[in-house]
Amino acid sequence: MYRNVFFALVLSMSCALPMSAGADEADDKAAIAAVWDSYETARMAGDADAWLALWDEEGVQMPPGMPARGKDVMIGGVPKAFTAMPASAMEIVPVETVILGDMAFSRGTYLAALTVKGNEVNVDGKFMTIFRRQPDGAWKIYRDIFNSNK
Amino acid sequence: MYRNVFFALVLSMSCALPMSAGADEADDKAAIAAVWDSYETARMAGDADAWLALWDEEGVQMPPGMPARGKDVMIGGVPKAFTAMPASAMEIVPVETVILGDMAFSRGTYLAALTVKGNEVNVDGKFMTIFRRQPDGAWKIYRDIFNSNK
Numbered sequence: 413m414y415r416n417v418f419f420a421l422v423l424s425m426s427c428a429l430p431m432s433a434g435a436d437e438a439d440d441k442a443a444i445a446a447v448w449d450s451y452e453t454a455r456m457a458g459d460a461d462a463w464l465a466l467w468d469e470e471g472v473q474m475p476p477g478m479p480a481r482g483k484d485v486m487i488g489g490v491p492k493a494f495t496a497m498p499a500s501a502m503e504i505v506p507v508e509t510v511i512l513g514d515m516a517f518s519r520g521t522y523l524a525a526l527t528v529k530g531n532e533v534n535v536d537g538k539f540m541t542i543f544r545r546q547p548d549g550a551w552k553i554y555r556d557i558f559n560s561n562k
Numbered sequence: 563m564y565r566n567v568f569f570a571l572v573l574s575m576s577c578a579l580p581m582s583a584g585a586d587e588a589d590d591k592a593a594i595a596a597v598w599d600s601y602e603t604a605r606m607a608g609d610a611d612a613w614l615a616l617w618d619e620e621g622v623q624m625p626p627g628m629p630a631r632g633k634d635v636m637i638g639g640v641p642k643a644f645t646a647m648p649a650s651a652m653e654i655v656p657v658e659t660v661i662l663g664d665m666a667f668s669r670g671t672y673l674a675a676l677t678v679k680g681n682e683v684n685v686d687g688k689f690m691t692i693f694r695r696q697p698d699g700a701w702k703i704y705r706d707i708f709n710s711n712k
Binding site for chain 1: 660710711
């Protein structure tokens with residue numbers, strides 16, 4: 413009896429810890445890579461709604477040239493920015509993605525061709541992003557920061 | 563006997579998962595805050611060795627204006643940069659630190675007063691950093707990226 417109680421206690425403790433391990437990790441990494449593919453597609457299409465849908469409801473973006481902003485501020489600013497600065501090309505190259513239970517970090521490089529006030533501008537930079545697993549299992553962007561290599 | 567084997571299996575599985583929880587979390591966050599204090603002190607003292615000692619041996623820094631660089635490249639460049647651009651003030655304000663087993667992320671803002679070619683320059687930005695727990699329990703900087711708010 414004593415052993416059964418202790419056994420149940422150990423089981424409940426282990427279940428309270430993050431669940432991911434081994435076989436699921438490849439699925440998680442593939443799901444995060446697919447978010448980056450969707451990010452590129454949404455940005456090139458100028459589809460702010462599709463882009464915003466990739467973010468956790470409590471997401472925070474930390475772009476150069478402004479303070480960190482929450483999703484509410486992004487909703488106000490991103491549609492105008494996508495219209496003002498269309499992207500004819502964008503390539504996100506994750507070089508490292510590490511699953512840490514219900515969070516993950518992903519970092520890498522990006523290239524994009526933007527039109528800014530009529531001029532084609534090639535941007536070249538790097539990023540680091542925290543993803544958070546949603547209740548339905550989807551991974552969304554929770555924290556994101558990037559900067560230029562130039 | 564069957565139960566004992568299964569019990570041992572559950573125990574070993576739970577031990578393979580990240581260890582942190584509850585009471586230790588406050589200690590981990592305090593240890594990471596102390597790294598940021600040491601970062602400020604080392605930068606203001608121009609002490610590149612003390613600053614480099616805060617980094618994991620596999621650390622990668624992602625500063626604006628250059629590609630990501632490993633610790634070997636930092637060792638070559640940081641002492642010269644500290645001498646060329648002394649900091650009379652630096653304040654790092656972590657606004658969020660999340661422990662994820664043997665890794666953690668910390669993000670926040672920073673202010674610094676640098677002397678660049680004889681001119682005082684005030685910098686104001688934000689950062690996001692992954693820390694990795696070392697075999698001896700210390701937390702070191704594993705991945706770090708930052709950018710300017712201006």
